[in-house]
Amino acid sequence: xxxxxxxxxxxxxxxxxxxxxxxxxxxxxxxxxxxxxxxxxxxxxxxxxxxxxxxxxxxxxxxxxxxxxxxxxxxxxxxxxxxxxxxxxxxxxxxxxxxxxxxxxxxxxxxxxxxxxxxxxxxxxxxxxxxxxxxxxxxxxxxxxxxxxxxxxxxxxxxxxxxxxxxxxxxxxxxxxxxxxxxxxxxxxxxxxxxxxxxxxxxxxxxxxxxxxxxxxxxxxxxxxxxxxxxxxxxxxxxxxxxxxxxxxxxxxxxxxxxxxxxxxxxxxxxxxxxxxxxxxxxxxxxxxxxxxxxxxxxxxxxxxxxxxxxxxxxxxxxxxxxxxxxxxxxxxxxxxxxxxxxxxxxxxxx
Amino acid sequence: xxxxxxxxxxxxxxxxxxxxxxxxxxxxxxxxxxxxxxxxxxxxxxxxxxxxxxxxxxxxxxxxxxxxxxxxxxxxxxxxxxxxxxxxxxxxxxxxxxxxxxxxxxxxxxxxxxxxxxxxxxxxxxxxxxxxxxxxxxxxxxxxxxxxxxxxxxxxxxxxxxxxxxxxxxxxxxxxxxxxxxxxxxxxxxxxxxxxxxxxxxxxxxxxxxxxxx
Ligand code: B12
Numbered sequence: 001x002x003x004x005x006x007x008x009x010x011x012x013x014x015x016x017x018x019x020x021x022x023x024x025x026x027x028x029x030x031x032x033x034x035x036x037x038x039x040x041x042x043x044x045x046x047x048x049x050x051x052x053x054x055x056x057x058x059x060x061x062x063x064x065x066x067x068x069x070x071x072x073x074x075x076x077x078x079x080x081x082x083x084x085x086x087x088x089x090x091x092x093x094x095x096x097x098x099x100x101x102x103x104x105x106x107x108x109x110x111x112x113x114x115x116x117x118x119x120x121x122x123x124x125x126x127x128x129x130x131x132x133x134x135x136x137x138x139x140x141x142x143x144x145x146x147x148x149x150x151x152x153x154x155x156x157x158x159x160x161x162x163x164x165x166x167x168x169x170x171x172x173x174x175x176x177x178x179x180x181x182x183x184x185x186x187x188x189x190x191x192x193x194x195x196x197x198x199x200x201x202x203x204x205x206x207x208x209x210x211x212x213x214x215x216x217x218x219x220x221x222x223x224x225x226x227x228x229x230x231x232x233x234x235x236x237x238x239x240x241x242x243x244x245x246x247x248x249x250x251x252x253x254x255x256x257x258x259x260x261x262x263x264x265x266x267x268x269x270x271x272x273x274x275x276x277x278x279x280x281x282x283x284x285x286x287x288x289x290x291x292x293x294x295x296x297x298x299x300x301x302x303x304x305x306x307x308x309x310x311x312x313x314x315x316x317x318x319x320x321x322x323x324x325x326x327x328x329x330x331x332x333x334x335x336x337x338x339x340x341x342x343x344x345x346x347x348x349x350x351x
Numbered sequence: 352x353x354x355x356x357x358x359x360x361x362x363x364x365x366x367x368x369x370x371x372x373x374x375x376x377x378x379x380x381x382x383x384x385x386x387x388x389x390x391x392x393x394x395x396x397x398x399x400x401x402x403x404x405x406x407x408x409x410x411x412x413x414x415x416x417x418x419x420x421x422x423x424x425x426x427x428x429x430x431x432x433x434x435x436x437x438x439x440x441x442x443x444x445x446x447x448x449x450x451x452x453x454x455x456x457x458x459x460x461x462x463x464x465x466x467x468x469x470x471x472x473x474x475x476x477x478x479x480x481x482x483x484x485x486x487x488x489x490x491x492x493x494x495x496x497x498x499x500x501x502x503x504x505x506x507x508x509x510x511x512x513x514x515x516x517x518x519x520x521x522x523x524x525x526x527x528x529x530x531x532x533x534x535x536x537x538x539x540x541x542x543x544x545x546x547x548x549x550x551x552x553x554x555x556x557x558x559x560x561x562x563x564x565x
Contacts, residue, residue: 086452091502094452157455161414165369210412239532241409261532262409285501285532289539322501 007137008066009195012313016196016232016255016277020310024303024341025066026334027141027279027315030059031073032092032323037062043087046072049122053129060138062327063334066313068134070127070194071143071320078153080117080185081109091323098156103167106174109154111181114188124192131193142194143236143319144186146201147178147225148218164209164217175221183228190231197233198319199226199254205240207262214245222252234258234279236319243271250275259306260317261286266305269312277311282333284316288324292332299336304348307341314341355381355393362398366419367411378426387431388439391468395423396553399463403550416549420459423466431468439468442492442522442560447474447482449496449510451503456527459549460497467553471495479506483513486521493559495552496525496542504529504536511541522562524555 006022014021034055035045045051056068075085075095084096100106114120130140145153151160151174163170186197203209204218226233232255239260242249249257250272259268259280269278282298290298299314306312314337321330340347358381365373381390402419405411444464448457454476464471474485486494498504507525514521522543530536530545537545544555 088502091500094500096452157453158417158458161417161455165414165418206409206412208413210415213412213414239528244409283532285529285536289533289535324501324505 009137009139012066012139012195015311015313016234018274018277018311020343023338023343024307025313026064026337026341027067027313028063028065028330028334029069029071029141029316029320030063030065030330031069031071031320033321034059041089042093046093046122049126049129052122052126053133056126056130057133060134063330064338065334067139067141068130069141069143070123070130070189070192071141071198072123074145074200075153076119076123077145077150077185079119080112080114080181081154082112083153092320095153098154098159100155100159103155103159103163103170106151106155106163106170109174109177111177111184114181114184120185120188124188127189127192127194139195140193141196141198142186142189142231143198143200144182144189146199146204146218146222147175147182148221149201149203150178150182152203160203164213168217171217175217179221179225182225186225186229186231186233190229194231196255197229197231198236198258199233200236200238200319202236202238202240204245204249205237205242206244207240211244211248215248219245219248219252222249222254226253234277239284239318243268246271246276256311256313258315258317258319264305265302269306273309273311277313278306279313279315280306281317282315284318284321284325287316287329287333288322288326290329290332295329295332296336296340299333300340300351303337303340303345304351307345308348310343355385355389358394359398359401362394363401363419366398366402366422367415369418369422371422371425374422374426375429378430382430388468391427391431391439391466395427396467396550399423399467400550400553403463403548407548417455417459420462420466420549424462427466427468440560441469441556443490444469444493444495444556445472445474445486445489445491446495446497447477449476449482449498449503450478450506451476451498451500451527453499453527456499456549457495457497460495460526460552463549464552464556469553469556479510479513483510483517483519486514487517487519491521493522493524493556495555496523498525498527498529501529505540507540507542522559524552524559526551 011021037058073093078095085093234256235254236258256277261283265281524544525542
């Protein structure tokens with residue numbers, strides 16, 4: 001910290017603890033966009049840790065987000081279990097064929113060791129390089145797909161819904177195997193230098209399963225997993241609904257929640273005040289088309305809904321900005337976020 | 352029709368609690384008094400539409416919509432005759448996931464259509480080129496496109512252009528997460544219609560069959 005200047009790390013930490021920093025941190029989760037920065041196709045970009053470290057640094061220089069990320073793509077975790085990631089030129093990689101074709105086969109799944117997975121090793125190496133090059137002032141955010149949402153990739157989503165609805169006798173073992181893996185994977189990222197972990201758990205949202213099912217399944221998995229992860233975690237529900245399960249989420253030990261456009265940020269703030277920090281909630285699918293005026297209106301809306309009192313990070317509402325969002329929009333978001341997010345936010349009362 | 356209306360309530364209850372036995376019992380009783388087409392139109396379809404609307408409002412979860420569709424499909428296979436003459440009249444329809452690796456949305460729409468008595472070809476995953484050739488070649492009147500990823504949703508624009516280039520006037524109805532999250536996207540990519548929930552496909556099928564007949 002030089003000359004009393006607040007660093008991004010301090011700012012983000014304060015917001016995550018529910019307090020009020022100098023201004024609301026602005027975090028743009030940019031991942032594959034690094035490929036554009038270094039002039040490589042997305043697949044090649046993610047094949048080498050030095051590309052990702054360089055890409056993240058250039059993204060940081062260009063946009064000035066208050067955090068960097070080591071997140072590559074979710075399907076990487078299927079690769080770790082022996083599956084495949086399918087790349088495309090214009091968006092994130094997707095998961096290939098599931099590992100399990102008959103429900104009974106989940107009994108045979110064995111967790112991979114992190115050290116045995118070259119794909120995870122590349123992420124760890126990129127994290128170490130990034131940490132070294134960026135120093136200690138900017139937080140790096142890691143990510144794990146939750147043990148409860150990972151089966152959507154391991155089994156395919158349809159088969160997983162069948163398991164949840166009709167063969168929940170198979171769930172305890174599946175969760176315990178996945179929990180071992182997720183905890184090891186998250187802690188390896190912490191050891192490599194990430195400051196916080198995004199706990200990616202979209203299947204738990206009330207959009208996907210009924211709240212009572214969450215209470216008996218995903219909530220416990222999150223409690224057990226997060227209690228063993230040696231860094232603060234933030235839960236991402238992939239733009240699903242979370243108000244009906246908000247108390248359960250708060251009990252999992254998560255520090256914060258990423259809110260998407262499916263719910264009113266103001267309502268979520270009222271329901272979580274003092275319990276969870278909030279991140280969100282700019283609509284990442286829509287923002288591709290926003291002009292300056294719209295960016296400004298959206299940023300001001302989000303800040304006035306969740307900024308007062310602290311505990312808020314301005315971010316997109318899903319945890320990943322699409323490839324198609326133009327540079328001008330991203331620059332405008334950061335600029336408006338920094339301008340309107342300075343505490344005490346007295347423009348809100350005047351408005 | 353009073354009995355069928357009462358039946359909707361009970362069917363919904365059975366579907367939400369995954370009570371296959373009660374759902375079958377109800378169908379057995381109802382099919383003694385009503386023709387399959389009437390059952391599809393006045394019992395199953397409205398029940399599934401009601402569940403779809405509840406999902407959109409946030410009172411029912413996707414897992415419940417999915418299981419309801421599956422159970423109704425089983426009922427249709429058990430109680431309805433296999434031959435198409437007994438099926439409901441609708442446009443010539445096909446459904447595809449366009450350059451996307453996620454089939455669940457398509458699977459749900461397809462099973463709701465079948466359970467409600469409509470015929471629909473399943474094209475599975477296709478590229479724009481494959482899909483446009485098949486739609487034109489098979490005289491499809493309404494193509495349903497389901498996508499989960501934004502880049503796939505944006506491909507609908509080139510599908511529209513290709514269909515126009517070969518003079519195929521098939522209507523395109525789109526759905527899936529990107530279209531739900533951005534309510535203007537369907538117009539931007541040149542689709543003819545969109546639906547926010549799987550059961551909206553039932554109304555779309557009815558709408559385009561009426562328009563086609565005109
Ligand atoms: C659960 C979830 C996950 C889970 C499981 C995903 C899966 N299916 O395999 C996990 C954790 C694995 C995941 C991972 C990812 N996800 Co995700 N995920 C979601 C979430 C919450 C639900 C997706 C889902 O499957 N829903 C079930 C389907 C059936 O719903 P649906 O498509 O909306 O369909 C319904 C209706 O729309 C309608 N419908 C569908 N088609 C049609 C067609 C017609 C004609 C009609 C009328 C109706 C209709 O019927 C259905 C039932 O009513 C969404 C956000 C959201 N709230 O929707 C994000 C979302 C789909 N994910 C997204 C992304 C980006 C990803 C990743 C690529 C992230 C990454 N960088 O790795 C990965 C991809 C992983 C993979 N599969 O390869 C984005 C996609 C948009 C985009 N930016 O391109 C979304 C929209 C989140 C967001 N706002 O950004 N995800």
